[in-house]
Amino acid sequence: MxxxxxxxxxxxxxxxxxxxxxxxxxxxxxxxxxxxxxxxxxxxxxxxxxxxxxxxxxxxxxxxxxxxxxxxxxxxxxxxxxxxxxxxxxxxxxxxxxxxxxxxxxxxxxxxxxxxxxxxxxxxxxxQAVAGTGTHIVDTRKTLPGLRLAQKYAVRIGGGTNHRIGLYDAVLIKENHIAAAGGVTAVLQRAQALAPQARFIEIEVETLAQLDEALDAGARMVLLDNMDLPTLQEAVRRNAARGDKKAVLEISGGVTLQGLRTLAETGVDRISIGGLTKDxxxxxxxxxxxxx
CATH class of the missing domain: 3.90.1170.20 (Quinolinate phosphoribosyl transferase, N-terminal domain)
Structure with missing residues (x-):
């Protein structure tokens, strides 16, 4: 379900x-x-x-x-x-x-x-800054307590896309989850087994080696965390080479309005920005x- x-x-x-x-x-x-x-x-x-x-x-x-x-x-x-x-x-x-x-x-x-x-x-x-690139601007859980749904509604009104609503509707595996669960492959397999009801399972990676491992393990959504531009471009290339098994790629971390279009032009699918609701x-x- x-x-x-x-x-x-x-x-x-x-x-x-x-x-x-x-x-x-x-x-x-x-x-x-x-x-x-x-x-x-x-x-x-x-x-x-x-x-x-x-x-x-x-x-x-x-x-x-x-x-x-x-x-x-x-x-x-x-x-x-x-x-x-x-x-x-x-x-x-x-x-x-x-x-x-x-x-x-x-x-x-x-x-x-x-x-x-x-x-x-x-x-x-x-x-507006990424118009024409095909990249979606996505919110986060960095919202005012008690007003999350109101703020996520406002993101929609502004033309953005909602990420997960809370911890209950989707899985986002981050660095600490990976370390505690024993690695990228292990944590993905556990998530796929224990959370079939999730709208999506996404895993955060910090290196190209982690990206390759995640894709090999069947990841369908990957968060590229704090990667520099050449690494992002290579990540997009490697993902595209997977053909119909490629994942949705999302950028997070250190994103500014001034550099936003350059990031979008790498070919990533989504850029998540906590500042839409936090700052x-x-x-x-x-x-x-x-x-x-």
């Missing part, structure tokens, strides 16, 4: 967003918003969310979940849709509803929007109210 991959359908994302928002509101609002209580509950207002910088807009399910939970009578219109690029100072969302509730919802909605837009925008930059700088959004 194969372990199911997470379902990133709109319905599943709405369910995920609702759960994330519930936790976020408990953290931020707690038993009540003391400051918003200063506003007359009957006061109605219009508001706009605008981007202070160009970005790939991402996070609509979380913004909408926040509004549904805090301001259920509010209405809204997205002026820049999920996955589209906005310009600096462009209004991305127009809102109308109770002023008190919108004020309470403001920070939670913006927190999700700014984080997920940042991930999508950073991913899009990397995807993001939040996109600058603000909410502006009218008729208060």
């Amino acid at each position: 194969t372990t199911p991959f997470f379902d990133f359908s709109p319905a599943s994302m709405a369910t995920l967003a609702a759960a994330d928002v519930t936790r976020a509101l408990a953290e931020d609002v707690g038993p009540g918003d003391l400051t918003a209580a200063l506003i007359d509950p009957a006061r109605h207002t219009r508001a706009r969310i605008l981007a202070r910088e160009a970005a790939v807009v991402c996070g609509a399910p979380w913004v909408e979940a926040t509004l549904r939970q805090v301001a259920p009578t509010a209405t809204w219109t997205w002026l820049v849709k999920e996955g589209e690029t906005c310009a600096a100072d462009q209004v991305v969302l127009a809102l109308e509803g109770p002023a008190q509730a919108l004020l309470t919802a403001e920070r939670t909605a913006l927190n999700f929007l700014q984080l997920l837009s940042a991930v999508a925008s950073r991913t899009a930059l990397h995807v 993001v700088k939040a996109t600058d959004y603000s909410m502006r109210f009218q008729d208060l």
Whole structure:
């Protein structure tokens, strides 16, 4: 039986967003918003969310979940849709509803929007850098605790590809696993026997000799870790020589945006980058109210 991959359908994302928002509101609002209580509950207002910088807009399910939970009578219109690029100072969302509730919802909605837009925008930059090479940009498990699925969704919105979701759905054999299990061949055989439900089994290699051993042992996905350019080129050549028994090759380690295209032009299939989700700088959004 194969372990199911997470379902990133709109319905599943709405369910995920609702759960994330519930936790976020408990953290931020707690038993009540003391400051918003200063506003007359009957006061109605219009508001706009605008981007202070160009970005790939991402996070609509979380913004909408926040509004549904805090301001259920509010209405809204997205002026820049999920996955589209906005310009600096462009209004991305127009809102109308109770002023008190919108004020309470403001920070939670913006927190999700700014984080997920940042991930999508950073991913899009990397995807653009390798356009036309056939190489996929892939995320990692270096995510914010509790927000992994949200960030992996944002990677998708930015045009990237998801790696494994967690330790439970795929096997990634690294240096310490190889050492503890007794070598490349031994650990691959053990993985193939013990984890038939895994979506994939991938093994990390650091040398061409390890690559050859992995391919001889039937590896179908290989992570080339911290190899220099000539070694990467030779690895791709050796793998291609295997014909229909070749593996999917992935690069990881020391990857920068500036050197990304050169790496992609070696002919590797995937480049995984922890910085897509780990080192993001939040996109600058603000909410502006009218008729208060």
